Amino acid sequence: MKNIDQKTGKEVEETPVESFRGEKRKQTLDLWEMTQLNHAFGAKRVALARDDVEDPYAEVDEQSSDGSDEEIEIELANTVPSFLKGKDFKTETNDSAMTVKKNPEGSMTRVAQYGSKFMSEAKQRKLEQKREEERLKRLEERSRVNGDPLEKMMPRLNGDQARQSAYQEWQKQAKRQEYGPRSNMSIREQRESLPVFQKRADLVKLVAENDFLVVVGETGSGKTTQITQYLAEEGFAMKGVIACTQPRRVAATSVARRVAQEVGCKIGEEVGYTIRFEDVTSNKTIIKYMTDGMLQREALVDPDLTKYSVIMLDEAHERTIATDVLFALLREAVIRRKGGLKLIVTSATLDSAKFSNYFEQCPVFKIEGRTFPVKIFYTKEPELDYISSCIETVIDVHTNNPPGDILVFLTGKEEIDTCCETLVDKMSLLRGENPSIAELIILPIYSSLPSEMQTRIFEPTPAGKRKVVLATNIAETSVTIDGIYYVIDPGYVKVNAYDPKLGMDSLIVQPISRAQADQRSGRAGRTGPGICYRLYTKNAYLNEMGSNTVPEIQRQNLSYTILMLKAMGIDDVIEFNFMDKPKQNSILTALEELYILDALDENGKLTDFGQRMAFFPMEPLLSKTLIKSIEFGCSDEVITIIAMLSVPDIFYRPREKRDQADKAKARFHDYNGDHLTFLNVYNKWSDAENSRVWCQDNYIHEKSMRRAKDVRKQLIQIMDKLDRKERRPRSSIVSCMGNWDQIRKAFVSGFFKNSAKRAAVHDAEEGSYRTLVENTPVHVHPSSSLFKKHGVDHVIYHTLVLTNKEYMHCVTKIDPKWLVTYAPRFFRSVEPGNMSSKKKNEKIQPLFNRNDPKENWRLSKGRR
Structure with missing residues (x-):
């Protein structure tokens, strides 16, 4: 209390405050106002200084080299080469797999578009479980600090112990070291059989x-x-x-x-x-x-x-x-x-x-292989949730049908893992209620699973038990599993589709073809007479499925393929003798991309620069970046970054240690973006002498790092071959010695088309950035070092991937002036006093909209 001696309780006289501990904070009104502006959403962040000393609490944005704060406005140059004039391929309808079409209720295409309700509920349960685990962790930490133990509460909070122990036991069995198909026959006997x-x-x-x-x-x-x-x-x-x-x-x-x-x-x-x-x-x-x-x-x-x-x-x-x-x-x-x-x-x-x-x-x-007859059963009505139907069918077959292993086809790792967890839970409950039910051995198989764990599916099933294999389409033709008598086919597959207009790859679920359906059903007839349960109607098989799978050449980016054909001397790629010709607009889009990358000239002929690009076994955007890095004097660093981009994800994020993994990853983050973050990781790993322990401590995949090292070595050898071919007196591999701007400029020269600008009005549902080419709303991926970072107005990205949102992967901050400087065929700066065509077409949004339930017009809603 004021004017009371806290020890004696007596009132004391108030003494004027003449002195104070430490240095009193200087009241600078201008500095305070600048700091508030600096924290406001959308304001340009600048370094705040006081008495020529930087304020350590201010976020610093990179200063422009010429000292000018004037914002540059750029737009597409829209230059069309002679060989593409008169070809109006951009107005053609886009019938790619990305196109969303209206389909009747219950159709397979509609089910594929909207996905499985079971999967979305499973994701929500996992999210809630994670929150509960974090809450319990906080309670335990609080009890440890305060000396207030919660042992009596923990059994009630931990949930169903039976299910948890069953799942842990299943995981334990999956990690055992006895792998591989066993055979008593010699190699010669196996070959002759x-x-x-x-x-x-x-x-x-x-x-x-x-x-x-x-x-x-x-x-x-x-x-x-x-x-x-x-x-x-x-x-x-x-x-x-x-x-x-x-x-x-x-x-x-x-x-x-x-x-x-x-x-x-x-x-x-x-x-x-x-x-x-x-x-x-x-x-x-x-x-x-x-x-x-x-x-x-x-x-x-x-x-x-x-x-x-x-x-x-x-x-x-x-x-x-x-x-x-x-x-x-x-x-x-x-x-x-x-x-x-x-x-x-x-x-x-x-x-x-x-x-x-x-x-x-x-x-x-x-x-002719060893084949037996297969009975095929269809559903009477369309299945609206194929994941739930698969699980119910597995349980039904296991509890009611004679012995024989089960093969289930699913679309990817996430679905397989969810089905495995659900089947483990359901079987633990069933066997708890009725111990006479045979044990079900649950085995996943997908490409990213370690090879030693994949081979478990070939092991003979123990007597009195049944095996269920949950697989992607890898089990259609690539592997043969003995003992399969029952096949469960929901009728879907995940394919990689490319939209040439948006320049975006997406893994989408779509119905399989009739040829794939026949191949899947045939898996049940390798060991003996089998049964195939098709979780779709016969009408869907006959009328909704195509006869054959669409070739990849009709749904992928053709830039690299066209570059290879041009390098082989095949100039008329449109009339090239493909077995199934790709759509003309896909070919023309690839030709346009090669032109703006300087690989083709005005007449569509391969340039000397294009010949050098074709020398590298990589996508044209990467090969141009690598070649331009020689001019920028940073080829050594760019080779390292490209090697890191060419391998599977290097960061390991185990479910039970996500927080530690995220903190370890944050130590490598570079404020300029993910490309330099990859460079930091590789350099630190090299400094640690490629240590396995270092990888474990920093949650890094050692296998991916060693693979990146091999790729880097191969790229250096290719560069040396190119030097010898062009008779260069010195090696092209040079280091920028810490001048990271040169690296960013090199990537801008190759990936300028993959550029985006921060949206003027931020809407979390629409996207915080918009691409400069198609004005598509996009988001920075949560794994990026620039995720939720302010003061980043222009970026380039490695790829755009559509999952639940349009995400930019591997993002780096850039100066917009570089786009005009290093991509003059594609971008140009708007003349002072003029308005860009994009701004002319923008719809003006009123500040106040009383009908907006979210009240986004309020200033307090600006920063979220």
């Missing part, structure tokens, strides 16, 4: 007599591993290397290792593989597995592929972009070499007549 072994003589004879051959064989028939060995043993390797392409890197490496084991050599000797940024071959290699993209790059240097005698395009049904391009390139190469090169196209499911007609009416060779 495969269906393709019975057809060996006929197959070799057809290859010798025909330049083209289409082979259709069931998954597990042995075509991928055995045909190359048969041809090598019959002497085809005497004329050149026998190559086999795969659409996935994992498949190329794993199959090569298996064949090397069967041949009896070390990987890289007689049998080797080549994938992007990794070449494990030698002069001894006669059987070579590779990704289709690597063979496409070899065709760039040697169109006739003279080092090969036989090329086998495997898994052709997947119709990747590189495979479709190789169809046309190899067709012409085989014809030119007149018997010197043989081409075999293999797949589990193919429209064999279509492929035979394309490849000069070649013969079709079929390898």
Whole structure:
């Protein structure tokens, strides 16, 4: 109390305050006002100074180099090259997979658009559970500090202990170290037991007599591993290397290792593989597995592929972009070499007549697998929630049907993990109520799962138990699982679709094709007579599904493909002999992108700069950035950043230690953005001598870091080859020695099209930024170092990804003047006193709108 001695309780006289402890804060009205403005939403942040000393509490924004605070306004230059004039491709209707169409209630397309209600509820439950865990953690911390234990409350707060222990036990079993299919047969006995072994003589004879051959064989028939060995043993390797392409890197490496084991050599000797940024071959290699993209790059240097005698395009049904391009390139190469090169196209499911007609009416060779009849059941009514239906069907089959394993097809990791957790919970309750119910072994399988855990699906099911495998479309053709008698097919798949107008990739769920549905049902007939439960109506199968899957070349960005074709001397890419031609507007959009990147000239011819871009096995935006970094004197750092962008996510965020992981990640953040954050991580890892312990302490994926190191090494080798080719006296690899602006300028010169500006009026629902090209509302991804950072007006981003929002991934702050300086073909500055075309078309929003329920017009609503 005032004027009371706190010890004695007696009133004391008030003494004038003549002195005070420490230094009294200086009352500077201007400084106070500037600080308030600095914290206001939308105001330009500047460094506040007092007596030539920076205020440590003020957020500092980068000062412009010329000292001018005048804001520059830029707009699209809209320059059209001569070879694109008269082609009004931007007004064509966009029928991409991104387009949302109206569909009747219950249709498969509508269900795919709106998603699963079960999944959204599961996400909400996980969010609430996380909040509850954080609340309990705070209670425990408070009780520890205050000495007020809560042991009596904890059992009630922890929830259902039975479910928790069941889930923990399932996770514990998933981490055990006994993996891999077991077989008592020798390698020779395993090879001779495969269906393709019975057809060996006929197959070799057809290859010798025909330049083209289409082979259709069931998954597990042995075509991928055995045909190359048969041809090598019959002497085809005497004329050149026998190559086999795969659409996935994992498949190329794993199959090569298996064949090397069967041949009896070390990987890289007689049998080797080549994938992007990794070449494990030698002069001894006669059987070579590779990704289709690597063979496409070899065709760039040697169109006739003279080092090969036989090329086998495997898994052709997947119709990747590189495979479709190789169809046309190899067709012409085989014809030119007149018997010197043989081409075999293999797949589990193919429209064999279509492929035979394309490849000069070649013969079709079929390898019959071990198949049994399969009964197919449809639903009477459309299923509005396919995830919930899958779980109910698994429980129903397990409790009511005879023994036999179950295979369930889902669209991705998130759905599989949620279904696994739900099945564990439901089975723990069922077995608690009725112990006579057999145990259900729940096994996930998807591409990002560690390979040693993937192989658990091949293990024999113990007696008295049943196995359920929850898989993506990887189980359609890539793997064969013995013991499957029941298949549950909800009828959906997740595909990567590209919108050429927005320049955005999105993973979207859509109905499968009838060919995919037939392939899925066939999985139940490998071991014995089986049953397929299709969770859609027969009418949907006949009328809503397409006959075949849309080829990737018709739904992907074609810039890299067009650049490769131009580098091979194919100028008229529109009339290129594709098996299934992509839409013309996709080709023209790719040509326009290559023009603004300086890869093509006014007449559509490949420039010298474009030739150098084609030298690198990466997207044109990255290759231009790398080449321009030489001019900016920062190629060493840019190579490191590109290597980090080329590997899976390096940051590890375990569910139980998210807070610690986020704090560890924040230590690497650079205030300029994510590109320099990646550089910080790699440099710190190098300083720690590539330590595994350092990765664990900082929640970094060591495998991704080592992969980035390998990619960086390969890029340096490619740069050295380019230097030798162009006869440069000095190496192009130089360091900017800490001048990070040079790195940002290099990325602006390549990624200027991927630029965005902070929205004038911030709306959390619409997006805090808008792209400069299409004015699309976008958000900074929560994992970015610039997430919720103020004073960042212009940014570039690596990719736009549509999930629940349009997110910019890998974002970096830029100066808008750089866009005009380094992309004059694409951007121009607006003349002083004039208004940009974008502002002319803007709709003026009134400040006050009394009908707005959120009252966004209030000044207090400005900063959120």
